[in-house]
Amino acid sequence: MTETVRALDRPALASSPHIAAKENVTHIMLWVVAALAPVTVWGIWNMGMVAVVLLATCIGSALATEAGWNLIARRPQTLWDGSALVTGLLLALSLPPRTPWWMAMIGAFVAIALAKMLFGGLGWNLFNPALVGRGIVVISWAGVLSEVKPFAGGWFSALDVPATAGYDAITGATRLALEAADRAAGGAYAYDLAAQYQPLLVRNLQGSLGEISAALLILGGAVLVVKGIIDWRIPVGYVGTVAVLSWAFGSDPIFHVLAGGVMLGAFFMATDYVTSPMSKNGRLVFACGCGLINVVGRFFGPLPEATTWAILFMNGLVPLIDRAFKPRTFGWEGRRG
Amino acid sequence: MNRTFRPVKRLWEGKARVKVESRDKSDTTNEGLRLPDAGFRGGIHPPTSKDATRGVQIARAPVPETLVVPMSQHLGAPCAPVVERGDRVERGQVIGDVEAMVSAPVHSPVAGEVKAIVDQMTFSGQRTKAVQIAPDPEQDLDAFVPIPEADTLQDMVRAAGIVGLGGAAFPAHVKLRPPKDMPISTVILNGCECEPYLTCDHRQMLELPERVVAGARHIRGMVGADRVVIGVEDNKEDAISALRNVAGSDVEVMSLPTHYPQGAEKQLIWAVLGAEVPHGKLPAATGALVHNVGTAIAIADAVDRRRPLVERVVTVTGAVVRPGNFVTLLGTPAADLIDLVGGVLPEAGRVIAGGPMTGQGVADTTCPVVKGTSGLVALPQGVVAPAVVGDQPCIRCGRCSEACPMFLEPYAIGIYANRRDWDGTERFRALDCIECGCCSYVCPTRRPLVQLIRRAKGALMSRGAKL
Numbered sequence: 129m130t131e132t133v134r135a136l137d138r139p140a141l142a143s144s145p146h147i148a149a150k151e152n153v154t155h156i157m158l159w160v161v162a163a164l165a166p167v168t169v170w171g172i173w174n175m176g177m178v179a180v181v182l183l184a185t186c187i188g189s190a191l192a193t194e195a196g197w198n199l200i201a202r203r204p205q206t207l208w209d210g211s212a213l214v215t216g217l218l219l220a221l222s223l224p225p226r227t228p229w230w231m232a233m234i235g236a237f238v239a240i241a242l243a244k245m246l247f248g249g250l251g252w253n254l255f256n257p258a259l260v261g262r263g264i265v266v267i268s269w270a271g272v273l274s275e276v277k278p279f280a281g282g283w284f285s286a287l288d289v290p291a292t293a294g295y296d297a298i299t300g301a302t303r304l305a306l307e308a309a310d311r312a313a314g315g316a317y318a319y320d321l322a323a324q325y326q327p328l329l330v331r332n333l334q335g336s337l338g339e340i341s342a343a344l345l346i347l348g349g350a351v352l353v354v355k356g357i358i359d360w361r362i363p364v365g366y367v368g369t370v371a372v373l374s375w376a377f378g379s380d381p382i383f384h385v386l387a388g389g390v391m392l393g394a395f396f397m398a399t400d401y402v403t404s405p406m407s408k409n410g411r412l413v414f415a416c417g418c419g420l421i422n423v424v425g426r427f428f429g430p431l432p433e434a435t436t437w438a439i440l441f442m443n444g445l446v447p448l449i450d451r452a453f454k455p456r457t458f459g460w461e462g463r464r465g
Numbered sequence: 466m467n468r469t470f471r472p473v474k475r476l477w478e479g480k481a482r483v484k485v486e487s488r489d490k491s492d493t494t495n496e497g498l499r500l501p502d503a504g505f506r507g508g509i510h511p512p513t514s515k516d517a518t519r520g521v522q523i524a525r526a527p528v529p530e531t532l533v534v535p536m537s538q539h540l541g542a543p544c545a546p547v548v549e550r551g552d553r554v555e556r557g558q559v560i561g562d563v564e565a566m567v568s569a570p571v572h573s574p575v576a577g578e579v580k581a582i583v584d585q586m587t588f589s590g591q592r593t594k595a596v597q598i599a600p601d602p603e604q605d606l607d608a609f610v611p612i613p614e615a616d617t618l619q620d621m622v623r624a625a626g627i628v629g630l631g632g633a634a635f636p637a638h639v640k641l642r643p644p645k646d647m648p649i650s651t652v653i654l655n656g657c658e659c660e661p662y663l664t665c666d667h668r669q670m671l672e673l674p675e676r677v678v679a680g681a682r683h684i685r686g687m688v689g690a691d692r693v694v695i696g697v698e699d700n701k702e703d704a705i706s707a708l709r710n711v712a713g714s715d716v717e718v719m720s721l722p723t724h725y726p727q728g729a730e731k732q733l734i735w736a737v738l739g740a741e742v743p744h745g746k747l748p749a750a751t752g753a754l755v756h757n758v759g760t761a762i763a764i765a766d767a768v769d770r771r772r773p774l775v776e777r778v779v780t781v782t783g784a785v786v787r788p789g790n791f792v793t794l795l796g797t798p799a800a801d802l803i804d805l806v807g808g809v810l811p812e813a814g815r816v817i818a819g820g821p822m823t824g825q826g827v828a829d830t831t832c833p834v835v836k837g838t839s840g841l842v843a844l845p846q847g848v849v850a851p852a853v854v855g856d857q858p859c860i861r862c863g864r865c866s867e868a869c870p871m872f873l874e875p876y877a878i879g880i881y882a883n884r885r886d887w888d889g890t891e892r893f894r895a896l897d898c899i900e901c902g903c904c905s906y907v908c909p910t911r912r913p914l915v916q917l918i919r920r921a922k923g924a925l926m927s928r929g930a931k932l
Binding site: 149153155156204209359401402404 | 511821848855862870872873897906919
C-alpha cells in the first residue's frame with residue numbers, strides 16, 4: 129500500500145451525494161444585486177449624492193441590524209449570505225430618493241429585525257422584509273414622503289433643497305398621482321399617458337429611486353430569468369394581470385405597467401423565494417393576485433400606488449396557495465394528503 | 466453560476482400517468498428513438514466527468530496477494546461459508562451459500578487455499594463473514610469450475626451468484642421470476658450509467674456488445690417478454706452504435722438524454738415506456754423488467770458458458786495517476802486497485818465506492834471489491850460537497866422540488882425530519898424517495914436533504930412502515 133493511500137485511510141463517514149452544484153445562496157443574492165446594479169447606478173448618476181446617501185443608509189443599517197441581532201442573540205453570523213444586502217438595496221430603491229436618512233434607517237431596522245430575524249431569520253419570514261420596511265416608513269410619514277421633490281440637476285442639488293424652497297412651478301407629484309387625479313376629474317386635465325412612456329422607461333425623477341428607469345429594471349429582471357434565478361411566471365403573471373386589468377378599467381395598460389412600483393415589485397419583490405409559493409402553478413396564481421390587488425388599489429383605493437400592499441397581502445396567502453397546489457407524487461393517482 | 470444545476474423543464478406537469486399505456490411502438494425504430502425532451506421529469510445535470518476513462522480499454526487487474534471474499538455481497542440473506550480454513554478451493558468453486566430465496570451464492574475467484582474465515586467490513590460499513598484466500602502463484606484465469614446444469618435458466622443464474630451489477634446488488638434470479646399476475650412484456654437493459662465518473666458499463670457495451678445482446682435475449686426468453694430495449698444515455702454514442710451493429714431487428718437500442726438519474730429503475734421505465742410504477746407496486750406492474758447491462762453480460766456468461774460471477778469491471782478514476790477500467794476479481798482490496806492506477810494525486814479529497822451521487826465514502830481502503838462495486842472514485846477536493854455546518858436555513862427556492870424525480874417536496878420532509886415529526890414526513894411521502902440525491906445536490910444552502918429523508922425513512926420503517 130502506498131503512502132498516499134494510507135493518508136486516505138481515515139473514516140470518511142460522509143454520505144452520498146458526495147458532489148454538489150456550485151451555486152449557493154450567496155451566488156444567488158449577488159446575482160440579484162448585479163441585476164439591480166444598472167438601475168442603481170443610473171439612479172446615482174441622475175440624482176447624485178441624495179441617492180448615495182439613501183443607498184448607504186439603507187444597506188448599512190440593514191447589515192448592521194442583521195449583524196447586531198446575531199451578536200445579541202448569539203446566533204451564527206449570517207451576514208455573508210447576502211440577503212441583508214439585497215434587502216437594504218431593495219428598500220433603498222423602493223423609497224423616494226429624498227427620504228430623510230433617519231426614516232430610511234428605521235425602515236431598514238424594521239425590515240431586518242421585525243420582518244425577518246424575529247420570524248427566525250432567512251427562510252422563515254412570511255412577508256417580504258424590504259416591503260415591510262417600506263410599508264412602515266410610508267404609512268408612518270405619509271405626509272412627508274408625499275412631497276416628493278424633483279431635482280434641479282447637479283450632483284449635490286437635492287441634498288440642500290429645503291422642503292419649502294418653492295418648486296411649486298414644477299409639479300412634485302408622481303405620474304401615477306397625476307393620472308389618478310386626471311381620471312378622478314374625468315379627463316379634465318387631459319394628461320397625456322402615451323407621452324409618459326419614454327420618461328418612465330428611461331429617466332423618471334418623480335417617484336422612488338428604483339423607478340428611475342423601467343427599462344433597466346426589465347433588463348435586470350430578464351437576466352435573472354435567463355439565469356434561472358427567478359421564475360418567469362411571477363413577473364409575467366404580475367405585469368400581464370396589471371396590463372389586462374388596467375385596460376379593462378379603461379386606462380392605458382402600457383402606462384400602468386411602466387409607472388409606479390410594478391416593475392420593481394414584479395421582478396424583484398414578488399420573486400423573493402422565501403415569500404412566494406413553491407409550485408409553478410402556485411406562483412402564477414400568486415403573481416396574478418398581486419397584479420389584481422395592485423390594479424384594484426390604483427383604481428379604487430385611496431392611494432395612487434398599491435404595489436407594496438398588493439405583494440404583502442399575497443405574501444400572507446402563500447401558505448394557503450402552497451396548500452392548494454400540492455404536487456402529485458410519482459406513482460400516485462391523487463395529490464398528497 | 467454554471468448551468469448544470471438547472472432542473473429540466475416539466476414536460477408532463479399535472480395529470481396522473483399511472484394508467485398510461487406504453488408508448489406507441491411504431492415510433493421506436495432501431496434507427497433510434499429520441500424523446501422530444503428529457504426522458505423523465507426532474508433530475509439534474511451534474512458534470513459527467515467521464516473523459517478520463519471513457520476511452521480506456523478494459524484491462525485485467527492482477528491477482529492480489531490475498532483475497533477477502535465477503536459472504537454478503539447482495540441484498541438479502543447473507544451466505545454462510547461452506548469451506549474451512551486450510552481447504553483448497555478452485556476458481557469458480559462455491560465457498561458460501563444459503564437457503565433463502567433472496568440470496569446468491571459466492572464463488573472463489575481464484576484457485577488457492579483458504580487462510581481464514583474473518584470478520585470483514587464492506588464499503589457500506591456492514592460487518593460480514595468473509596473467506597480469506599491465498600491464491601496459488603500460478604493462476605489460469607481462463608479456467609473455472611462450471612456451474613451445475615439446472616432445470617431452469619433462472620436456477621443457473623442463481624447458481625452463478627449473479628446480482629444486479631449496477632450497484633443495488635439485488636439477486637438477479639429473483640427479478641427473473643416475476644409474480645404470475647404481472648406478466649413481463651418488455652425487458653429494459655439499463656445502459657444509462659448516469660452516475661458521473663463511472664464508465665464500466667460504457668466500456669462493456671462498447672467492447673462486448675454481442676454479450677450484452679445475448680444476455681438481453683436470454684432474459685427475454687426467461688420471462689417470456691416480447692420486446693427488449695437497451696436504454697443508453699446519448700453521451701455514449703459509440704456504445705449505441707456498437708450495440709446497434711450487433712442488435713438485429715429484435716433488440717431495440719434507445720438513445721436517452723444524458724440526465725441524472727436516468728438509470729434509476731422507475732425513471733428508466735418512465736422514459737422508455739411512458740409508464741409510472743405505481744406506489745407500493747413492483748416495477749413488473751408496468752410490464753417492465755429492468756436489468757443492468759453488466760448483469761446481462763454475466764447472465765449470458767452463466768447461460769452460455771456456465772460461468773459463475775467471480776469478477777466484475779470496476780472503474781478506478783478521479784484524482785488518480787492512471788485512471789482506467791479493470792476486470793477485478795471479487796475480494797480484491799480497494800487499496801490494490803488504487804495502487805494499480807499509480808495511487809491518488811495530492812488533490813484527492815475523498816475516495817468513493819460507486820459513483821459520487823449514490824456511492825459510499827470509503828472509510829477503509831482494505832475493504833474488498835464486491836459484486837456491487839462499480840467504481841472507485843478519488844474525488845478531487847474542489848469537487849467534494851462542502852461539509853454542512855450547523856442547521857442551514859431553507860430559503861424556499863424550490864430547486865429541490867423541481868429536481869426531485871419522484872415529485873416530492875424534499876424541503877418540507879427535511880423540515881419535518883429535523884423536528885423528528887415522522888408523521889409529517891410520511892404525509893409528505895418520504896417513503897417514496899429513491900435517494901438519488903438530486904435535492905442535496907441542488908440545495909443552495911447545502912441542507913442535507915436526502916440525508917434527512919433517509920433518517921425519516923429509517924424512523925418510519927422501524928415503526929413498521931413498508932416501502
